[in-house]
Amino acid sequence: MNKADLSDKVHQMLGGTKVQAEQVVEGVIDAIIGALKKGDEVSIAGLGIFSTKMRPARTGRNPRTGESIKVPSMRVPKFRAAKGLKDAVK
Numbered sequence: 001m002n003k004a005d006l007s008d009k010v011h012q013m014l015g016g017t018k019v020q021a022e023q024v025v026e027g028v029i030d031a032i033i034g035a036l037k038k039g040d041e042v043s044i045a046g047l048g049i050f051s052t053k054m055r056p057a058r059t060g061r062n063p064r065t066g067e068s069i070k071v072p073s074m075r076v077p078k079f080r081a082a083k084g085l086k087d088a089v090k
Helices: 005-013 018-037 083-089
Strands: 042-044 047-056 059-062 068-070 074-079
Touching: 005 018, 018 042, 018 047
Parallel strands: none
Antiparallel strands: 042 047, 047 074, 059 068
């Protein structure tokens, strides 16, 4: 399932136009991304928790040349599935 499929599902459930359904899906995604950018945690009951964590700086290796390079620390997204989602997928 991709974003277009998700928009179609929203359109089927709510009616209205497909453009409105796409705007709703975009709005939800933008809200989650905005909260993560601020460092907040997004918890959706039955689905899971979106959060961020810091990945420490490390030394990597260029696979083409074998040269060592420094990879800076960065904040990366993280998702922890809720128990309900884990049970549904089993």
